[in-house]
Amino acid sequence: MEEKISQIKKEYLHKIQKASTLEQLDEIFIGLFGKNGEVDQLSRQFSTLSKDELKIVGPLFNQIKQELEQAIGNRRQVIKEEIYKSLENETFDIKGNEIKKRTGHMHPLTAFEEETAKIFNKLGFVQIDAPLIDTDYNNFEVLNIPENHPARDLWDTLYLDTTNYQLPTTKLLLRTHTSNSQIRALKSSKLPIRLMNIGRCFRYENLDARHEHTFEQFEIVYVDHGVSMANLQYLSEYFLKAIFGSDIKVRLKPKYYPFVEPGVGVDGLCIFCKGKGCKVCGGIGWLELAGAGMIHPNVLKAGGVDPNEYSGIAWGFGPARMAMIKYGIEDIRLFNSGDLKFLERF
Ligand code: PHE
Numbered sequence: 001m002e003e004k005i006s007q008i009k010k011e012y013l014h015k016i017q018k019a020s021t022l023e024q025l026d027e028i029f030i031g032l033f034g035k036n037g038e039v040d041q042l043s044r045q046f047s048t049l050s051k052d053e054l055k056i057v058g059p060l061f062n063q064i065k066q067e068l069e070q071a072i073g074n075r076r077q078v079i080k081e082e083i084y085k086s087l088e089n090e091t092f093d094i095k096g097n098e099i100k101k102r103t104g105h106m107h108p109l110t111a112f113e114e115e116t117a118k119i120f121n122k123l124g125f126v127q128i129d130a131p132l133i134d135t136d137y138n139n140f141e142v143l144n145i146p147e148n149h150p151a152r153d154l155w156d157t158l159y160l161d162t163t164n165y166q167l168p169t170t171k172l173l174l175r176t177h178t179s180n181s182q183i184r185a186l187k188s189s190k191l192p193i194r195l196m197n198i199g200r201c202f203r204y205e206n207l208d209a210r211h212e213h214t215f216e217q218f219e220i221v222y223v224d225h226g227v228s229m230a231n232l233q234y235l236s237e238y239f240l241k242a243i244f245g246s247d248i249k250v251r252l253k254p255k256y257y258p259f260v261e262p263g264v265g266v267d268g269l270c271i272f273c274k275g276k277g278c279k280v281c282g283g284i285g286w287l288e289l290a291g292a293g294m295i296h297p298n299v300l301k302a303g304g305v306d307p308n309e310y311s312g313i314a315w316g317f318g319p320a321r322m323a324m325i326k327y328g329i330e331d332i333r334l335f336n337s338g339d340l341k342f343l344e345r346f
Helices: 002-018 022-033 038-048 051-088 108-121 150-154 178-188 229-244 297-302 319-327
Strands: 133-135 172-174 193-202 214-224 250-254 260-269 286-295 311-317
Touching (some): 002 022, 022 038, 038 051, 108 214, 178 311, 214 229, 229 260, 229 319
Antiparallel strands (some): 214 311, 250 260, 260 286, 286 311
16 A cells, blocks of 8 residues: 555656646646545545554555645646746737727717708708707797697607606606797797707607607708798708709698698608609608698797798708618617617618
8 A cells, every 4th residue: 555655656746747737737636636536546445454554554645645736736836937937928919910990980860960950051050959858838838739739649748747846837848849949949039040950859659660769850940031832842852852862852741730830741752662652652652751831920929020021931850760761771769779780880
């Protein structure tokens, strides 16, 4: 037994000295101290020894176990130091590596809105702000949509619960459209008025590929002597040609909005089927691209403008819907998804 123990010691000390990697050392350790390793096997034979023999073999066994363990520890340290040394001289070649630089760019919707603002700016329209949280009065009442009027059903509205805040008792809501800028435009500006408002709007929507609860709108207010439906047709054509190219055809069709009279839906000839009728336009051949109309005399009056002297146009659309058509985007929810795969398409 003593001989066997010495032999194991010799054999393993040699192996330890020869080991050149940490993995090899791990293997040696397991061969010695692991389950069914040399130590395990030896200790299982102890039961066959006499008491006297055990007195000699026991301490020897323990001593050699310790020596070997220490030898492995020392060798591990040496190998580690060699590794650190070799790392010191290592250089990291970043030039040759394929690290792709990722350059950010404007969000497609922001880019589209900037383009829109530029197009109208050329005609003298200037941007104004209107709040995203507004009063029921500015968003609805002043626009000819009194409380309990069925016209409110056109806008699924998110009202704010203000009971626990010290706020005036007026009803507050998340604006449902940029038309809340109309009364501000009329009140704040000297005539003639050419203003535009871009920004977020919110509705209590059933979400699908064409409906978002948070979306953008763009709207202009144009008031002057003798402004008419002819100007509205011109503005619609001017803008849609700038966006979709000069061969787009534009038509106005009657549509009800309480704050304009007459009110119109602005249709563009379907850019996909050129009027033949397809899946995108639902077989109609035309796509409704904007809502507009002659500002209702009640709204003009509320804004301090005399409807007998002046007339005005309100004209607006949803940039996301239009960008979807222009760029062939299949789902409106992609815009706010933060999905890089989508954003990198632009
Ligand atoms: N505010 C209307 C909507 O959200 C669109 C519109 C704007 C209609 C301007 C007429 C004039 O549906």
